[in-house]
Amino acid sequence: MTAPSTQRLVAICRLDDIDPEGGVAALVGGEVVAVFRTYADEVLALDNYDPFGRASVLSRGIVGTRGDRDVVASPLHKQVFDLRTGVCLDDETVRVAVHPVVVRDGVVHVEIAPA
Numbered sequence: 851m852t853a854p855s856t857q858r859l860v861a862i863c864r865l866d867d868i869d870p871e872g873g874v875a876a877l878v879g880g881e882v883v884a885v886f887r888t889y890a891d892e893v894l895a896l897d898n899y900d901p902f903g904r905a906s907v908l909s910r911g912i913v914g915t916r917g918d919r920d921v922v923a924s925p926l927h928k929q930v931f932d933l934r935t936g937v938c939l940d941d942e943t944v945r946v947a948v949h950p951v952v953v954r955d956g957v958v959h960v961e962i963a964p965a
């Protein structure tokens with residue numbers, strides 16, 4: 851874990867700009883991050899890159915739940931990723947990076963370490 855002082859918050863969009871169970875892609879610090887809003891209005895962020903499909907597509911995946919976990923299913927090959935841990939539930943040796951999200955005054959911010 852990087853020390854908080856080396857990280858920064860990048861404003862992405864308003865919470866209302868993301869549909870419930872939807873996602874948006876945002877360029878943050880030179881990488882594309884997928885930001886998702888759950889049915890319960892929680893906002894979570896993963897790298898947008900699908901390591902199975904080898905394309906930057908996760909923001910266009912289907913948000914839902916598997917058991918009690920909030921997940922996104924890749925639009926390419928349907929592998930399911932846990933939105934809190936980034937672990938692929940179909941192949942737990944694979945994971946994508948998770949980015950902390952802060953919603954402040956209705957605006958979604960992603961926390962990222964400077965490159």
Ligand code: FES
Nearest residue numbers: 902903926927928
């Ligand atoms: S990588 Fe294509 S179906 Fe799994």
